[in-house]
Amino acid sequence: MDHTPAVDEAxxxxxxLAHLVEPNAPEGFAPKIAAGLDVAxxxxxxxxxxxxxxVDIATxxxxxxxxxxxxxxxxxxxxxxxxxxxxxxxxxxxKLSTTPDILVCDGQxxxxxxxxxxxxxxxxxxxxPSIGVGKQALGRYEPPGxxxxxxxxxxxxxEIVGRALRTQDDVxxxxxxxxxxxxxxxxxxxxxxLSPRYRLPETTRAADHLGREVLAGRVGVQDVRD
DNA sequence: GCGACAG
DNA sequence: ATCTTGTCGC
Numbered sequence: 001m002d003h004t005p006a007v008d009e010a011x012x013x014x015x016x017l018a019h020l021v022e023p024n025a026p027e028g029f030a031p032k033i034a035a036g037l038d039v040a041x042x043x044x045x046x047x048x049x050x051x052x053x054x055v056d057i058a059t060x061x062x063x064x065x066x067x068x069x070x071x072x073x074x075x076x077x078x079x080x081x082x083x084x085x086x087x088x089x090x091x092x093x094x095k096l097s098t099t100p101d102i103l104v105c106d107g108q109x110x111x112x113x114x115x116x117x118x119x120x121x122x123x124x125x126x127x128x129p130s131i132g133v134g135k136q137a138l139g140r141y142e143p144p145g146x147x148x149x150x151x152x153x154x155x156x157x158x159e160i161v162g163r164a165l166r167t168q169d170d171v172x173x174x175x176x177x178x179x180x181x182x183x184x185x186x187x188x189x190x191x192x193x194l195s196p197r198y199r200l201p202e203t204t205r206a207a208d209h210l211g212r213e214v215l216a217g218r219v220g221v222q223d224v225r226d
Numbered sequence: 227g228c229g230a231c232a233g
Numbered sequence: 234a235t236c237t238t239g240t241c242g243c
Contacts, residue, residue, distance in 0.1 A: 039233075043235050076234075078231040085233075107232045117232070134232050175232085233234050 004073045010083045011114070018116040020124045025182045029129065032057055034194060035093070035100035036203025037122070039085050040211030046072040050088035051211035053203065054098045057193060060202050066095035067214050078138070079114070081107050082121030089122060103130040103179065104194065104203040108138060111154050111162035111177035123180025130179030131187040133201055137164065137175045144173055149192060151176075163188055167195040174199060 005013060036053045047069070054064040068091040074084040093103075109119030109132030119132030137154065141164045144150040148169050154162040154177065162177030165188060176191050178184055194201035200208075213219040 039234085041233080041234050048234095076233070078233085081232060112232080132232085136232060138232055139230085 005083065007075070007077060007080065010080050014114045014116040017121065017124055018114055021115070021120050022181045023178060023183060025129060025186050029186070031101035031129070031190070033063065033098060033100045034102050034104050034190070034203050035096065036104050036201065036207035037089050038106045038204055038207035038211050039088055040208070040215045042215055048072055048088055049211045049214045050085065050092040051207040051214070052089070052092040052096055053206040053210055054096060054100050055203050055206060060196070062206055064096050064098040065210055066092050067210060068092040068095060079112065081118040085118060086122055086125065090125070093126065100128065102182065102190070103128055104201055105130060105132045105179060106204050108132045108134045108175065109162070109177035109179035111138060111156070111175060113138065115161065117177065119177065119179025129181040131182055131190065132177045132179050133191055133204060134175040135200070146170055151188065165191060167192060167199050171199045
């Protein structure tokens with residue numbers, strides 16, 4: 001990517017990079033390790049902590065983690081998340097001693113006005129399969145049934161860009177969309193697999209928790225290889 | 227034109 | 234995203 005592009009050029013960059021998104025999983029794709037990515041922000045400052053936590057998909061055990069502290073150099077603009085979080089997320093990924101099979105991002109992937117949300121962005125840049133799991137949709141959506149596993153397609157301009165997925169009975173749905181090198185069905189199945197008990201996947205819960213602990217100073221960055 | 231708007 | 238008080242449930 002670039003070194004802090006201007007807001008207006010960021011939009012153009014997304015339109016170009018969107019062509020690089022691959023909507024299918026690699027041959028014989030059988031992910032074993034999923035990495036949860038999240039960024040924690042310090043109130044009233046530009047300081048932030050990006051966290052990456054690797055989880056064994058079969059057991060949900062945490063097998064590796066890393067963080068990267070930085071200063072936000074791009075403003076929060078809905079639709080331009082990648083430019084704000086990638087600069088911090090990429091270094092965190094590099095610090096992992098494990099290469100995850102798939103990245104689970106906190107935000108949208110294809111379910112984005114220009115079909116290039118954070119998950120697509122980090123997927124294309126790293127070349128790794130990725131999926132986006134947002135807590136909130138960018139636009140309107142049809143509520144899925146009340147049971148875990150129920151879902152409704154997310155439609156934007158006549159295109160199916162993702163799914164509103166119920167990960168637990170009677171809890172608000174999450175918004176799943178592909179990021180890169182994966183398909184919607186596989187992404188949906190993986191999100192359910194990673195969310196056996198809570199609304200959000202264990203991957204994003206773990207990354208969110210680690211980021212907050214480091215921000216608060218309760219966990220030293222050296223404890224997770226900084 | 228106006229409102230809505232991932233984290 | 235983060236702040237903030239209380240409440241419900243395991």
